[in-house]
Amino acid sequence: MSTFQHIKPAGKAQFKDRHTTKAAELLTPYTEGSKGDVAIIGAPLSKPSISHSGASFAPDVIRRCLNSFTTYNIEEETDISSRKIIDFGDITMHPTSIEDCHQRIYQSTKEVAQAQAAPLTIILGGDHSITTSTVKAIKETKGTVGIIQLDAHHDLRNTEDGGPTNGTPFRRLIEEGHLKGEHLIQIGIRNYANAKAYHDYAIENGVTVYTMKDVRQRAIAELIQSALSQLESKVDTIYLSVDMDVLDQAYAPGCPAIGPGGMDPDTLAEAVQQAIKHPKVQTMDIVEIDPTLDTRDMTSRIASLLIINSLVK
Amino acid sequence: MSTFQHIKPAGKAQFKDRHTTKAAELLTPYTEGSKGDVAIIGAPLSKPSISHSGASFAPDVIRRCLNSFTTYNIEEETDISSRKIIDFGDITMHPTSIEDCHQRIYQSTKEVAQAQAAPLTIILGGDHSITTSTVKAIKETKGTVGIIQLDAHHDLRNTEDGGPTNGTPFRRLIEEGHLKGEHLIQIGIRNYANAKAYHDYAIENGVTVYTMKDVRQRAIAELIQSALSQLESKVDTIYLSVDMDVLDQAYAPGCPAIGPGGMDPDTLAEAVQQAIKHPKVQTMDIVEIDPTLDTRDMTSRIASLLIINSLVK
Amino acid sequence: MSTFQHIKPAGKAQFKDRHTTKAAELLTPYTEGSKGDVAIIGAPLSKPSISHSGASFAPDVIRRCLNSFTTYNIEEETDISSRKIIDFGDITMHPTSIEDCHQRIYQSTKEVAQAQAAPLTIILGGDHSITTSTVKAIKETKGTVGIIQLDAHHDLRNTEDGGPTNGTPFRRLIEEGHLKGEHLIQIGIRNYANAKAYHDYAIENGVTVYTMKDVRQRAIAELIQSALSQLESKVDTIYLSVDMDVLDQAYAPGCPAIGPGGMDPDTLAEAVQQAIKHPKVQTMDIVEIDPTLDTRDMTSRIASLLIINSLVK
Amino acid sequence: MSTFQHIKPAGKAQFKDRHTTKAAELLTPYTEGSKGDVAIIGAPLSKPSISHSGASFAPDVIRRCLNSFTTYNIEEETDISSRKIIDFGDITMHPTSIEDCHQRIYQSTKEVAQAQAAPLTIILGGDHSITTSTVKAIKETKGTVGIIQLDAHHDLRNTEDGGPTNGTPFRRLIEEGHLKGEHLIQIGIRNYANAKAYHDYAIENGVTVYTMKDVRQRAIAELIQSALSQLESKVDTIYLSVDMDVLDQAYAPGCPAIGPGGMDPDTLAEAVQQAIKHPKVQTMDIVEIDPTLDTRDMTSRIASLLIINSLVK
Amino acid sequence: MSTFQHIKPAGKAQFKDRHTTKAAELLTPYTEGSKGDVAIIGAPLSKPSISHSGASFAPDVIRRCLNSFTTYNIEEETDISSRKIIDFGDITMHPTSIEDCHQRIYQSTKEVAQAQAAPLTIILGGDHSITTSTVKAIKETKGTVGIIQLDAHHDLRNTEDGGPTNGTPFRRLIEEGHLKGEHLIQIGIRNYANAKAYHDYAIENGVTVYTMKDVRQRAIAELIQSALSQLESKVDTIYLSVDMDVLDQAYAPGCPAIGPGGMDPDTLAEAVQQAIKHPKVQTMDIVEIDPTLDTRDMTSRIASLLIINSLVK
Amino acid sequence: MSTFQHIKPAGKAQFKDRHTTKAAELLTPYTEGSKGDVAIIGAPLSKPSISHSGASFAPDVIRRCLNSFTTYNIEEETDISSRKIIDFGDITMHPTSIEDCHQRIYQSTKEVAQAQAAPLTIILGGDHSITTSTVKAIKETKGTVGIIQLDAHHDLRNTEDGGPTNGTPFRRLIEEGHLKGEHLIQIGIRNYANAKAYHDYAIENGVTVYTMKDVRQRAIAELIQSALSQLESKVDTIYLSVDMDVLDQAYAPGCPAIGPGGMDPDTLAEAVQQAIKHPKVQTMDIVEIDPTLDTRDMTSRIASLLIINSLVK
Ligand SMILES: [Ca+2]
Ligand SMILES: [Ca+2]
Ligand SMILES: [Ca+2]
Ligand SMILES: [Ca+2]
C-alpha cells in the first residue's frame, strides 16, 4: 500500500500530528523475548458476575482510550514516548465453561509472568472473579503473594451459593491456601455494600480493612504506605488489585455495582502511583468496568490513565 | 391496608379502568393443582450465548408487556378475560455453572410438564441454549418430540468449539438421541446467517429447511401446514421453538443477532397461531430477546402478543 | 410452588447469598398494627410540576435501589438487618384532578401518621407540590410544624400564576395558615435559581434562608444544629423536606431542575443524618427525582441511601 | 443587523440554498385577517394522559420537522411554495387545572374557527383528551359534526374512573350531547387494545368500527369513501382525528401506546389525503406523539408530512 | 505469541467456530498485484455535508458489520468463502481543507482503479460529496461514465450557495463536463425532498428521473433493466451510486436525511444485485450512513449485506 | 394575535411566573446603536476540529440554557433583571470552505467590536479554531492583545499537519504576528494531554504555562491575579479564552476531548469572575462544547452561568 500517497490500512486513517505520540502508540504486541516497561494482558471474562455484566468488553475499550492521552507528563516534565507497553493480547474464553475460562486465565498469567517482559504486569479484566486465577499463577511464579485491594467490597463471599463469582476471589484464594488473610489489605470498603458476615470473616482471618471513613479521615498516602510496610517484609511479591467501583458513581458511571460515597479519581491515581513505585509491586489488575453501561468511556479512560501513570513508576 | 381508601401496595397504584382487564391480570401464580389455558415459566439464562446477551431479563419484561394489551380480541369479537395463564414463575440459575443451569431447566420443565396445568406450556427464554434441556424434559414426559423451529439460524453448530451455546441446541438434541433429524423442521433460515457445513449437516440428518425465500414465495400457512402434516403422524408431541431473530431487524430490534431480510410480525403471529391450534403442539418457547438492546420493548411486546394469541387457540 | 426445587415466583429468581441481607428485604408491607423503625409511603404525583416531570416513577425506583445496598454499616460496625421499614405502599392518584390528588395525599398522610407505625415516616415524592398536603396532615396529627427544607429553590412562588405547582408548596402552607414563616428554614438556596420577589417574601415572612454560600463557608453540621435549635422549642414536630435538586447536577443528574453549584451527596447525607437524630424530626420527604432523566438511577440510589441511613438514627 | 454581511439572528444561521423552500418557510404567524391554505394551532397538553406522556412537546417538534421537507411534490409535479400555513401559535396551558386547560382549548379553537383563516384547520396535540374540547368548539361554530377517527383505540372509556383523560374524548362528546354515535366512524381499531365493554358501547351507540382486519382486507380508500358517504349528508362538517398510534410500532416509535399490528405510514397518508379532499372535512387533529420517546423524530416527521400533504388538497 | 495456547492478539479473542467463515474474514488488505472478486476503499469524509454528519465513521462500521454475516448463501446454496474482498484501506483526510480531501479521493480512486484488483470496486463513504471525485477518477481511467443513482434526492443543487457539498455531486459532474445529463439515471427520488428548480434542471439536462411513485408502481427490476439498457450502448462504464437515504426511515435510521416514504431493503438489495450483474457496472459507492445516529448499526448492516451480495455477482 | 386570550406565538407558550425573570429574557437582539452590559455572538463552526465535533450546535443550546437561570443572585443579593445582553445573533458559515468561515468570523468579530455595544463581548463557539480569527479582529480594533487561556491543551500544534484546526489557534496567532508569546498565559494544562514539543514551543516563545498541578497547589485567584498583573501593563486589551475541557470529565461531559484530572466548575467560575472584573478584559470566548455528546446539557448550562456571572462584573 506504500505506493499510494493518501491511503492507509483500514482503521488507521486518523489524523496524525508529527510531534504528538499518543499513549496507544506505546503498545507493542509481544513477540518472544520482548522487553518493555509495563506488560498488559486482557482477561475479557464477565460471565461469572453475579449481576449482568459486559466487563468482557473492557480490555478493548481501555486500549482504545489510550488514544485519549499523549506521552507527555507536563507536571513532571517527563516524556514517556520511548517507554514500551508490551501487549500480550487477550486470553480467549470458553463460551460455556467458566471453569475452563478461569483455568485459561491461570495458565496464561503464568506464561506471561514467566516471559518476564516487564517489571510490572497489568491484567485488564473482566470482572473480579479473574483475580483468583491470576494471583494463583503469580504465587506459583514469584512466591508468597501479598495483596492490596482497592474496592468497595470485600469479595469474601461464601462459594457455596454461587461458585467462583466476582464476589468470591479473595475468599477462594484464602480457602485454597494461596493467600494468608494477613497478607490481604483492603482499602475503600464502603458502608452498606457488604454483609456483616464477610467483615467478620475478614477480621477472623487477619485481613486488614480500611473503609471509606479511613480514606476520608487519613491521607491515602498514609494508608498505602502502611499497607506496603505491612507486606514488604512478609511476602515475595505484592499484587495490586484495582476494582474500579472503589470510585464514586459520579466519577465511574461504568461499573456494574456503582454507588455514592466512593473515592475520587485523583485519590485512586495517587494510591496506584505510590504503590507501584514499590519494587515488590509487580502485578496489578484493573477490573469491573462494563463499557456498555459507561458514559462516554469515562471509567475506561481513568483506567487507561492508571496504565500510563505506571510508566513513570 | 384495606382500611386506607387511597393507598395500594407498592407498585400497584396504577390507574384502573373498571371495565378493562389487562392481559397481565390473567397471570395466576401456580399452586398445586392449578389448571389454566396456558402455562408459562421463565428460563432467565443467557450466559451460554456466544455473544454478550441480556436475554435473562426477558421473562420479566415479557410479563410486564402483557400490561400493554387488554383481553378483548375485536377482530374475532372474543373476550378472553376468563382465560387463565398459569405462571410457574422463573427457574433460578446458578451464577457460574452453566451445566447446572441447564440441568435446572431440564428438571423444572419436567416438573411443570408433569403438573399438567394447561394444554399449552410456553417457556420464556433466555437464549436458545435452553431448548436442549426443555425438549429433553418434554420427551421424557410426553414421548417422541417433533420440532417446528422459527429461526434465522440452524443452531446446529458443532459442540467441540463452544459447548452447549445458543448455537447448538438442536445439534445436541440430535446427537444425544433425543430428536431425529426428520422430526425437525426449520422455517425462516436466512442468507449469510449460517455456515454451509451446518446446512449440509441438516440435509444429511433429514432436517427439513425452509429459507426466507420459501417464506417470501409461499404462504406461511402452507409451510406450517406442511410441517404439521409431516410431523403429526410420526411424533407424540410437537414443540414450537420461536427464536425472535426470525423477524427482520426493523421489527425486532431487541435480538442479539439482528439482521435485515427477516419476517414481519404478522407472518410470525400467523405461523404461531396456526401451529398451536394443532392438538399435538403442547409446548412452545420464545427465546433470544435481549431487553437491554431493545427499542421501547418492541420485541418483548410482540412476544407478549404471541402469548395472548395462544389463549384463543 | 414450594415443591419445585429450582423455581421461584416471577421476579424473585435473582441470586441470593445466604449471609447477605439487602436493604430492600427490610421492606415490610404494612398491616394493621405493624410497628417498625421507619415507615415509607409513596406519593407518585408529578402532574403539578411546572416543567414536564416523571417524578411519579420515583417511589418504585427508590424502593428498587434498596437492592443496591446491604444492611451492614461497616463504618459504625452496625448491622441493621433486624430493623424494619414499614411500607404503606403508594397513594393512588386521580388521572385528571390534581386537586383530588393533593386531597388523597393529605388524607393518606394523615392516616399513616395516625397509624404510628414508626418514629420516622418518609414520604417518597413525586414532585414538591405534595409537601403542602403532607405538612397539613402532619400538623393536624402532631401539632405545630417546623420545617427544614433542603432545596435549591424557595418554592414560595405566587399561586395566582399556576396554582398548587411544585414551585409553591411552602407559600401555600404559609398563606393557608398551616405554617409560620419563622418555622421554615431553607438550606442550600442557589444563585440565579429564584426570583428576588420570593427572597423578599421569605425575609418578610421571617423565613430563615441559608444559601449555598453559607453551606460552602460554614460546616453543614452547624447550619443543621442552628436550625434544630431555632425550631425545637417553638414547634411540636419537625418536618425535613429534601428536594434532591439541592445537589449539584454532576451528582444528581435525575432532577428536573438540575444545575451547577449545588451540594455534594456526603454533605446532604450528613445533614439528613444529623437532623433525623433529633427526636422532634418525625417526618421527612424526598422529592423531585425523575427516573426517566436519571443516569443509571444515581439520584434514586442516593435517595435510597438516605432512607437506609435513617435506620441508624 | 442588516449591516453585517455574515450575521443572522440567533437560530437563523443555517445553510440556505437559494432555490429551495423548506416547508417550514410556509408557516406564517397569524395576524388579524390572515388567510391561508391551512391553519395550524398547537394544543400542548398531555397531563390528562392515563400514562406518563410528553405529548405537550409535539407541536414544537412537528413544526421543526417541517424543515425536513421542501415544497415540491415531484410525484404530482406540483410546487406548493406559494401556499401558506397560517400558524396561530400555541394555546397556553394552566399548570395544575386540567379543567382550565380543556376550557382554554375549547375557547381558542372556537376563536380560531371563527377567524376563518383557512379551509382546513389542523390542531396539533397534545394527547387525545383535547378532542372533546376542539370538537365542541367546532360544533358550536360550524354545526353538526361527524368524526372520522384513525386510532388503535375506541377512546370511549367511562369517565367515572379517571375523568377527562385521553381515553375518553369520544365518550364525553357523546354523553355531553355534542356528537351522535352514528356520526362517529373509527378506523384502525386493534386487537387486544380495548375492553369489550367499550366495543359494546360503540355498537350500542351506533358508532361504526373498522378494525385493522378491515384495513388489511379492504382498501383503505374504500373505508374512507364509505365513511365520507355515510357522513356527508348527515352532518354539517367533518372532523378528522388522527391518533398516530394507529400506526405500527415499527413506524411510529414515538407514541405512548405503541404496539404491533398497526397501519403503515403510506396507508395513513392515503387515508388522510383522501379524506381532506372532501369539502366538508374542515378540521383535523394529530395527537399522541411523545417526542421524548421517539427515535430521531420519526413520528413527528410523519405528522409534518400529513400537514404538507394537506396543502395539495 | 504462538507459544501461548489461549492468548490471541488484542481484539482477536472472539469465539471462532471451526466451520464458520464470517464475511469479514474475506477482507484481504491490498498489496501490490492483489486480485480479488471485489475491491473496497473507504472515503471517510463528511465535513462537506450541509447538515452535521458523522458519515466519516461509516467505513469502519460497515467493515465491522461484515462480522454479522457468514459466507453461505443458503437461498442459492452457494458458499462464497473462497471469494476475496481486496481492502485498499481508507483515504486519509485533511482536517481543514475540503478541497484537498476531494483531491485525495480523486487521486486515490484513480490509483485503485488502475490497480485493477477486482472487476467491481466499492467506495465506502462518507457523504455524497465524494462522488464527484470518484466518478471523475473513473472517467479518466475507464472512459465515458453512466450513473445509476439510488437516492431520495437529486443532488443537483447549485454550487454558488455552498460549494462542493453532499447536495451537489452530480451537478458538479455535469457542469465540469465529466458527465452528460442523459447518462444519469436517478431512482427513488422522493416527494418534498427536493426543490422544483432541481427537478427542472434534471429534465433540462436530460437526466432520467424515477420517483418513489415509479418504484411503487413498477417492479424495481424493470426500472433497473431500463436504466441498464439505456446506458449500456452509450457509455464505457457504469457507476452505481447508492445513497442509503433512498430507504425509508424505519429501515435506515442512520442516515442524516431520513424520512418516510422510501424503499424497503429488499427492493434496494434487488436493485443492486441486478445492476452489478451487468459487466459494465464496475464501480459502486455506498454513502450517507452516519453511525452516530443509527440504531444498533442497522443501516451499516444493510450496507455490509450489499457488499456481500456483490460477491455472487 | 393579541385578541386571543390563551394563545401565544409558537414556542412561547411556556409557563410564566409574573415575578420571575429568566436570564434568557435579558437577551436583546442587536439593532444599530444598541448598548448593553454584555454582548454575545455565536460562531457555530466545528468543521475545523481534529475529531468529529458538533460544537456548532452550542450557541443555540447555551442561549436556551439561559432559561435555566433567573436574574437574582441571592448570594450577593443583587438582581440583574435590568441588565441587558445584546445578542448579535450567529455568524453564518460556509458549508465547504473553512477558510471562508474563519474569514467571516474575523470580519464579524471586527464589526461587533466596532459596534461597541457593551464593555464585554462573549463569543460562543464553535471549536477553538475560531480564536485565531476573533483575536486578530480584536487586535485590529483594540490594539495589542494579551490572552488568558483556560484549557487542558496548549493549542500550539504545528499547522503543516492539519491547517487551522482547533489544535492550532494560539500557534497561528503567534506565527502570524498577532500575539507575542509572553502575552499568552495558559491555565489548567493537563498531564498526558499535549506533546512535549508543544510545551517546549510554549517555553521557547515565552508563554506562561500553569498546569493543573499549579491549580491544585495554589489558589486559582492567585494564578488569575498573577496573569492579570503580568499582562495589564503590557497590552491594550485582554482576551479570556475559555475552553470548557479545562473542566474534569465528570463535570463537563459534553466536550469532545474530555478527560479526568480537570478543574471543577466552581474554580472555573471563580477564575472567570475574577478576570472579567479587570477593566482590560473586554472579550471572552467559550468554546469546545458539543451538545450532541452532553448529558442533559450540563456543560452548556455551566457556560450559560459564566455568561450570567459576567453581568455582575
Ligand atoms: Ca471486587
Ligand atoms: Ca467491588
Ligand atoms: Ca436460535
Ligand atoms: Ca437465531
Ligand SMILES: [Ca+2]
Ligand atoms: Ca423544591
Ligand SMILES: [Ca+2]
Ligand atoms: Ca428545587
Ligand SMILES: [Ca+2]
Ligand atoms: Ca386515541
Ligand SMILES: [Ca+2]
Ligand atoms: Ca390511541
Ligand SMILES: [Ca+2]
Ligand atoms: Ca445523495
Ligand SMILES: [Ca+2]
Ligand atoms: Ca440523499
Ligand SMILES: [Ca+2]
Ligand atoms: Ca483548546
Ligand SMILES: [Ca+2]
Ligand atoms: Ca482543550
